[in-house]
Amino acid sequence: MMVQFISxxxxxxxxxxxxDVAAIGGIGVPLLLVLRLLAPISHIPSGSMEPVLQEGDRVLVNNMQYFTKDPExxxxxxxxxxxxxxxxxxEKVRFVKRVVGLPGDEVQIVNGDVYVNGQIFSQPYTVRHDENLALVKVPFEHYFLMGDNREHSYDSRYLGPVPAERIQGKVAFIARPSAFRLGL
Incomplete structure (x- = not known):
């Protein structure tokens, strides 16, 4: 057996x-952990936000967004x-929905049209669903959240207005798995 020495x-x-590996790991691992806390990635498991978010999409959530301002x-x-x-x-189950009503707003649905404070709320991105919802007054520090695909969304129409402290962040980036597949 021959022993070979390293020059x-x-x-x-x-x-x-x-x-180099130690330096990159020493910086990269803590940076990754901080980013996972400040901007976690969520999976969209259903079609409740179609057409904007598709089932299977991944979204980057900015957890810092609402420290300095309120949801709009x-x-x-x-x-x-x-x-x-x-x-x-x-583990907490995270939902992703759109803000429709702000604290103090009155939200109502008549024949599928959403009214906020008596004015029709134009939402060209939604999948229309002809239904009615009695007038709901959004309490202080709560938000009325709805999915864009109204027929297939479990949202504030069923859950009630969502307390501000349960809102974890704003969707900042959408990644479509199909965009990363080669040859498609």
Whole structure:
């Protein structure tokens, strides 16, 4: 059996490479952890936000957005639905919906048309669903959230207005898995 030694030049290259890996890991891992806290990635499991968000899309949520300002009508937000992942899984189930009503607003749906404070709320991005909803006064520090695909969305029409403290952030970026597939 023959033992082969590393030349001093090769040892220098290996040490430099290991130092580079340690430096990149020392900066990259903490940066990744901070980014995961400030801007987590959420998976869209249903078609409740179609056509804007498709089932299977991934969205980057800006958790810092609402520290300095309040959600605005039309924002797409992620929020704690109040549901948990299962009997033993206590993980919060996050929903993604659009802000329709702000604190103090009156929201009503008549034949599928959404009215906010007595004025029709134009939403060209929604999938229309002919239904009615009695007048709802949005309480202080709450928001009325709805999915864009009204027929297939479990939102404030059923959950009630969502407390501000359960809104986790604004959707900042949409990634479509199909956009990353080669050859399609």
């Amino acid at each position: 001093p030049g090769e040892a220098k290259i290996i040490r430099a490479s290991l130092a 009508r039309g924002d797409i937000v992620a929020f704690d639905s109040g549901f948990r992942g299962g009997l033993w899984n206590k």
